[in-house]
Amino acid sequence: MRYLSTRGDPERRRFCEILLEGLAPDGGLYLPEHYPQVDAATLSRWRGLAYADLAFEVLSLYIDDIPAADLKAICARTYTAEIFGTAEIVPLRELEDGVYLEALSNGPTLAFKDMAMQMLGNLFEYELARRGEELNILGATSGDTGSAAEYAMRGKKGVRVFMTSPDGRMSAFQQAQMFSLQDPNIHNLAINGVFDDCQDIVKAVSGDLAFKRKYRIGTVNSINWARLLAQVVYYFAGYFQATSSEDRQVSFAVPSGNFGNVCAGHVARMMGLPIRQLVVATNENDVLDEFFRTGVYRVRSAADTHETSSPSMDISKASNFERFVFDLLGRDAARTRSLFETELGRAGLFDLGRDPAFAHAAEKFGFVSSRSTHADRLATIRDTDARYATLIDTHTADGLKAAREHLVPGVPMIVLETALPIKFAGTIVEALGREPDRPARFEGIEALPKRVVKLPAEVDAIKAYIAQHCD
Numbered sequence: 462m463r464y465l466s467t468r469g470d471p472e473r474r475r476f477c478e479i480l481l482e483g484l485a486p487d488g489g490l491y492l493p494e495h496y497p498q499v500d501a502a503t504l505s506r507w508r509g510l511a512y513a514d515l516a517f518e519v520l521s522l523y524i525d526d527i528p529a530a531d532l533k534a535i536c537a538r539t540y541t542a543e544i545f546g547t548a549e550i551v552p553l554r555e556l557e558d559g560v561y562l563e564a565l566s567n568g569p570t571l572a573f574k575d576m577a578m579q580m581l582g583n584l585f586e587y588e589l590a591r592r593g594e595e596l597n598i599l600g601a602t603s604g605d606t607g608s609a610a611e612y613a614m615r616g617k618k619g620v621r622v623f624m625t626s627p628d629g630r631m632s633a634f635q636q637a638q639m640f641s642l643q644d645p646n647i648h649n650l651a652i653n654g655v656f657d658d659c660q661d662i663v664k665a666v667s668g669d670l671a672f673k674r675k676y677r678i679g680t681v682n683s684i685n686w687a688r689l690l691a692q693v694v695y696y697f698a699g700y701f702q703a704t705s706s707e708d709r710q711v712s713f714a715v716p717s718g719n720f721g722n723v724c725a726g727h728v729a730r731m732m733g734l735p736i737r738q739l740v741v742a743t744n745e746n747d748v749l750d751e752f753f754r755t756g757v758y759r760v761r762s763a764a765d766t767h768e769t770s771s772p773s774m775d776i777s778k779a780s781n782f783e784r785f786v787f788d789l790l791g792r793d794a795a796r797t798r799s800l801f802e803t804e805l806g807r808a809g810l811f812d813l814g815r816d817p818a819f820a821h822a823a824e825k826f827g828f829v830s831s832r833s834t835h836a837d838r839l840a841t842i843r844d845t846d847a848r849y850a851t852l853i854d855t856h857t858a859d860g861l862k863a864a865r866e867h868l869v870p871g872v873p874m875i876v877l878e879t880a881l882p883i884k885f886a887g888t889i890v891e892a893l894g895r896e897p898d899r900p901a902r903f904e905g906i907e908a909l910p911k912r913v914v915k916l917p918a919e920v921d922a923i924k925a926y927i928a929q930h931c932d
């Protein structure tokens with residue numbers, strides 16, 4: 462399998478060449494040259510597999526530069542009951558007739574990002590050891606991504622993590638999750654500023670090519686192809702649990718921000734998994750809902766990006782969206798480049814509303830969308846608690862509300878549960894008047910010793926810290 466860039470760079474790369482990279486050199490995103498096809502006989506064979514074995518089957522269609530035995534061992538090491546809480550890894554439960562919740566949030570940080578990040582941690586360690594190289598991951602987080610990255614990379618050989626976060630602006634639980642890690646290769650940098658300051662610093666440091674090369678700076682952002690690939694697996698696992706034969710279709714409702722999760726669903730569908738609809742659920746930050754309703758993709762300014770009670774979906778632009786547009790336009794790299802580079806740069810938007818390709822988004826690719834508000838989330842959380850004695854988090858509530866707007870009789874609808882309610886306890890208290898349950902292993906974490914360094918919001922301060930802690 463070779464990988465290409467959505468913006469037309471003629472070079473083709475192998476999996477391990479793009480594993481440690483973010484964007485392609487031309488600013489595009491990596492995609493496989495083609496989607497391997499999975500027929501009914503193969504699906505039927507995969508149906509009975511344990512999650513780690515299913516992961517190996519899916520990944521090995523895209524990775525041919527890691528020996529099969531090694532890849533198999535990496536999958537077996539990653540998807541264990543010990544790390545993900547159950548033998549099923551992503552257990553499915555029926556909430557009401559035809560509507561299911563797929564649990565993706567029982568990993569170390571209680572959000573679905575662990576599903577991909579744990580795999581990434583093991584792939585990084587493997588590949589770095591093979592090359593005899595080291596990598597220093599620099600990131601910015603306001604919550605979920607940073608903790609998922611730290612729990613995936615803790616103790617990994619050859620990898621250090623420098624994670625910036627806005628000092629005092631994460632929830633007490635999120636701070637405790639990250640700052641209680643005592644692993645010497647994990648560095649929490651609390652920046653005297655807001656999240657945007659952290660992101661600007663990361664951009665500035667990564668933009669200094671000499672520094673980047675000297676200190677081998679890398680990232681783990683959501684555009685990384687390996688992360689997306691790992692997420693494809695749980696669409697298959699959800700399908701098998703909701704159906705009993707390969708002639709059935711299912712739909713998925715996906716709480717969406719950067720379009721990574723639902724893009725993995727798109728890849729699964731392109732491989733031939735019988736998915737009827739992919740329901741893109743957004744909150745008040747409805748960049749994606751606007752596109753799927755109108756064909757207009759309009760990125761938002763910082764002032765126009767709302768802080769909501771489903772904060773992991775608070776985005777101004779959807780960094781993975783270019784992958785889908787590339788497929789939507791028949792893989793026309795020149796057009797993709799002109800939309801994302803020229804038009805977005807010039808006007809902050811592009812409009813495919815009158816383009817015949819846009820009609821395909823629903824028809825041929827199965828995409829539909831919905832938007833929800835804070836009031837919708839509260840109502841959905843209350844209703845799900847009252848009727849089913851099931852507590853869901855604010856992001857999953859966005860997904861469930863969207864799912865109900867797109868039900869098709871006879872087609873199971875699987876809502877992806879992207880986080881556990883304890884991560885967003887404030888809104889649960891607002892909805893229900895009580896605190897959500899806390900998994901036993903997180904009991905009292907706020908009182909644990911914290912390993913964090915406070916730094917000013919200055920690029921040079923962060924560079925100096927990295928330089929000092931790189932040997």
Ligand SMILES: *Cc1c(COP(=O)(O)O)cnc(C)c1O
Nearest residue numbers: 717718719720721722773879880
């Ligand atoms: C990251 C995240 C999302 C959004 O996922 P994307 O892949 O960015 O679309 C939704 N819910 C939770 C809880 C998240 O952490």
